[in-house]
Amino acid sequence: MLVYHLPGTFETREAHLDLLWEAGATGLEERAGLIRAYFDEQTDLPADIRDGEWRDEADQDWQAEFKANLRPVQAGRVTIVPPWLRAEVPSTQVPLIIEPGMAFGTGHHATTRMAVEALSALNLDGQTVLDVGTGSGVLAIAAALLDARYALGVDIDPVTIPIATENAEQNGVPAGRAAFMVGTLGDDLPGDVVTDGVFDVLVANLYAELHDLLSGSYVGHLRAGGPLILTGILVSKLPLVHEALDREGFTDVQVRTDGDWALVTARN
Ligand code: SAM
Known part of the structure; x- marks a missing residue:
């Protein structure tokens, strides 16, 4: 699973959330001072949000975990x-x-x-x-x-x-x-x-x-x-x-x- 880790929170990066969606993010999550943006494939990102890091993470059933x-x-x-x-x-x-x-x-x-x-x-x-x-x-x-x-x-x-x-x-x-x-x-x-x-x-x-x-x-x-x-x-x-x-x-x-x-x- 491909996740883009962007430093900051939904509040501090409010203006950048739309950029992530426009770049093709399929979901956004905030955890421990990081915005985690889920993508199906790596993509070119606009300059304002290039301070993050792409990570290939082990698949996990996030939905089941969230529901539980x-x-x-x-x-x-x-x-x-x-x-x-x-x-x-x-x-x-x-x-x-x-x-x-x-x-x-x-x-x-x-x-x-x-x-x-x-x-x-x-x-x-x-x-x-x-x-x-x-x-x-x-x-x-x-x-x-x-x-x-x-x-x-x-x-x-x-x-x-x-x-x-x-x-x-x-x-x-x-x-x-x-x-x-x-x-x-x-x-x-x-x-x-x-x-x-x-x-x-x-x-x-x-x-x-x-x-x-x-x-x-x-x-x-x-x-x-x-x-x-x-x-x-x-x-x-x-x-x-x-x-x-x-x-x-x-x-x-x-x-x-x-x-x-x-x-x-x-x-x-
Ligand atoms: N009412 C729900 C609650 O309290 O959990 C959802 C609130 S959610 C924070 C804001 C909702 O407002 C979104 O569904 C969004 O699409 C909608 N929205 C944003 N701008 C709006 C506008 N100008 N007029 C009507 N709805 C709008």
């Missing part, structure tokens, strides 16, 4: 598990089954966990929830399982939509309670026939720069007084999000952190 090491993730009232660990969820918790796969959002990232915790701290009974950047659908599905009347997940990556839809089905969420569509804010949300595009709660696990860009649209898609939950924010980039929320008139801004990651809640 997965543990349930508790996030407030919800426990996120892969299907084969469903029986480990205590009866006092709401089980949320996510098949680990190609879309982001198994619950193992601090941002997903904090977002589910924030949803779980709200009373979602009868509420409508917009999940921007839905990935595996985890946040929209969590909202539906926490009694939201309707959750819509949107994502610019079309690959995510069938994955999120399947995850919702696996959790027994009826199609009318959670819907997923390709798109972003500013679009007409054409699949959304339940709300008029204005939701009771808006949650988005993206990144600080995008929150800054989208913050004006958050105002338009969230009812007055409705809770906004934003994560995917590096602690070092919190000032950008604070400025954006101030600019758009959000109030009651609160921050939680977990390691390098922050979650910000506010009211419209």
